[in-house]
Amino acid sequence: MNSLLSRRYTEKVRIIVHGGAGNIPKNNTGLYSVGVKKAAEVGLDVLVSGGSALDAVETAVVYMENDPIFDAGKGSVLNKDGFVEMDAIIVDGADLGMGSIAGVRRVRNPVKLARIIMEKTDNNMFIGNSADNLAKQFGLRLESLSYFVTDRRREEWEDMKEGKLDPMRRSMYSTVGAVALDSKGNVVAATSTGGIPFKMPGRVGDTPLIGCGAYADNELGAASATGLGETIMKIVLSKTALGYIKLEGDPMRAAVRAIKLMESKVGGRAGLIIIDPKGNVGIAYNAPKMAFAFNEGNKIVYGTEIP
Amino acid sequence: MNSLLSRRYTEKVRIIVHGGAGNIPKNNTGLYSVGVKKAAEVGLDVLVSGGSALDAVETAVVYMENDPIFDAGKGSVLNKDGFVEMDAIIVDGADLGMGSIAGVRRVRNPVKLARIIMEKTDNNMFIGNSADNLAKQFGLRLESLSYFVTDRRREEWEDMKEGKLDPMRRSMYSTVGAVALDSKGNVVAATSTGGIPFKMPGRVGDTPLIGCGAYADNELGAASATGLGETIMKIVLSKTALGYIKLEGDPMRAAVRAIKLMESKVGGRAGLIIIDPKGNVGIAYNAPKMAFAFNEGNKIVYGTEIP
Numbered sequence A, B: 001m002n003s004l005l006s007r008r009y010t011e012k013v014r015i016i017v018h019g020g021a022g023n024i025p026k027n028n029t030g031l032y033s034v035g036v037k038k039a040a041e042v043g044l045d046v047l048v049s050g051g052s053a054l055d056a057v058e059t060a061v062v063y064m065e066n067d068p069i070f071d072a073g074k075g076s077v078l079n080k081d082g083f084v085e086m087d088a089i090i091v092d093g094a095d096l097g098m099g100s101i102a103g104v105r106r107v108r109n110p111v112k113l114a115r116i117i118m119e120k121t122d123n124n125m126f127i128g129n130s131a132d133n134l135a136k137q138f139g140l141r142l143e144s145l146s147y148f149v150t151d152r153r154r155e156e157w158e159d160m161k162e163g164k165l166d167p168m169r170r171s172m173y174s175t176v177g178a179v180a181l182d183s184k185g186n187v188v189a190a191t192s193t194g195g196i197p198f199k200m201p202g203r204v205g206d207t208p209l210i211g212c213g214a215y216a217d218n219e220l221g222a223a224s225a226t227g228l229g230e231t232i233m234k235i236v237l238s239k240t241a242l243g244y245i246k247l248e249g250d251p252m253r254a255a256v257r258a259i260k261l262m263e264s265k266v267g268g269r270a271g272l273i274i275i276d277p278k279g280n281v282g283i284a285y286n287a288p289k290m291a292f293a294f295n296e297g298n299k300i301v302y303g304t305e306i307p
Helices: A026-048 A053-066 A110-120 A128-137 A151-161 A229-235 A237-248 A251-266 B026-048 B053-066 B110-120 B128-137 B151-161 B229-235 B237-248 B251-266
Strands: A014-022 A086-092 A097-104 A125-127 A176-181 A187-193 A214-217 A221-227 A270-275 A281-285 A289-296 A299-303 B014-022 B086-092 B097-104 B125-127 B176-181 B187-193 B214-217 B221-227 B270-275 B281-285 B289-296 B299-303
Touching: A014 A026, A014 A053, A014 A221, A014 A270, A014 A281, A026 A053, A026 A176, A026 A289, A026 A299, A053 A086, A053 A110, A053 A176, A053 A187, A086 A110, A086 A214, A097 A110, A097 A128, A097 B229, A110 A128, A110 A187, A125 A128, A128 B128, A176 A221, A176 A270, A187 A214, A187 A221, A214 A237, A221 A229, A221 A237, A229 A237, A229 A251, A229 B097, A237 A251, A237 A270, A251 A270, A251 A281, A270 A289, A281 A289, B014 B026, B014 B053, B014 B221, B014 B270, B014 B281, B026 B053, B026 B176, B026 B289, B026 B299, B053 B086, B053 B110, B053 B176, B053 B187, B086 B110, B086 B214, B097 B110, B097 B128, B110 B128, B110 B187, B125 B128, B176 B221, B176 B270, B187 B214, B187 B221, B214 B237, B221 B229, B221 B237, B229 B237, B229 B251, B237 B251, B237 B270, B251 B270, B251 B281, B270 B289, B281 B289
Parallel strands: A097 A125, B097 B125
Antiparallel strands: A014 A176, A014 A289, A086 A097, A086 A187, A176 A187, A214 A221, A221 A270, A270 A281, A289 A299, B014 B176, B014 B289, B086 B097, B086 B187, B176 B187, B214 B221, B221 B270, B270 B281, B289 B299
């Protein structure tokens, strides 16, 4: 179990991002570190110029969706049939507003579609083709299927297809997510993913499920998860972790407790970022590494391992 | 707020079912009552002959999926484009195993597919066409699109299309669900739905989302929800309600508290059935009516309104 248990950070505005948890390959740690640092920076810029937590979180997640190192947007892992199927969610702590999508194939930035569903429709969640069509109706940028496929993911997929690489033993879940607190006291959470490599078409993990991949409530805080979706779901990890903040006294202990609960009840590897309504930071993971970044004042603290 | 707050039931084996909450039309209350009573009976038969809560809950939900009065399986409401899109979930309290599907169009009994996903795949949730294909692979019965469409739903749909009937003012959510406790002390929950009438294609509500439409954990109990999915989701109603059992001392108060929380935070109409690990019954709803049934010994208590 890794966490920043001994440290406490409080700020007026705060953003925390993650870029996934697991066995981050040694030759890639630099790219993950730079990616999450940059995402936190662009999100923080929004907050310090008076922007909302909603805009900050969206900006940070869009940055990581566009960065091909992460498993979200461009660079998403390929499913068994060789194409991407992406999931995303956004939750607004101010009114529990939410938007969520599963199984989109053509939306350049799934988190933007999640936000549009929250703000422009009477519904919360759309799936598959219908969600891609909705994005088109709302004027979001669509891409060809090949836009999302990077050489690295194509090579991995080929190795998996030939049996040279076990998708389950790869165990790096580089789902991205962000939580933020803005100057008005609102908290927001968002998460975006391409899912697990070589997944069966149609498989959905925790990311787009409210309470699992993300949750936010101004009274509780905001949380975003990453890791093996199948075990995260069973514990409803994000909401469970937020429920522990009051009991444990701070979000760091709450994150640790939620992941320990998952580990003891259903196993699995996961990471969590949590912010409480005062801007305190919670980061914990039971995977070897987790890419994370957050602001301490104007400085970004970041890395792929908690020292 | 309606509940059976003043009554307490404890049995060795127990099944509780619901057939939706809302404005049950007067000329249909009999059909709803008979439907839930029959579903509880077939589920109870499984339990008293030593069967598992898993089999009991599946049997009860299959019964209601096949009964065209309910909005699940045959008789599901039609979406804006005039066809059904069905969602279902099953959760096993023994090990937090779960299976879930969203947006299937051809599976005769969606709850059976949910169970197969739980028992025969490494994943928890599948959506859309891919889920229908999975059903086929596992030898489940598929039907033509027209099998699911009843005259009543077709007429409603035509009235909505012509603007003679406001889908939102109809406000009867006849999602079905069941929770049970078997003689080994295991609890299980399942929920199945066609969603809301005239919904946009691809829209998903609370039903297939773990913690929202259903949850089960032998340490906590089991819950199944019905009502406006958009508000149920925001509260993660089923898991939230189970979390209240210890605090409130019994599942009836826990169900009431969870629905009050939803009402105060995000509004909406919903109903909940809850069973605790000892077989105590919790039923509450803030809609005008709710179709429910449960066994009291070998007798079935049932109705569409709590006296």
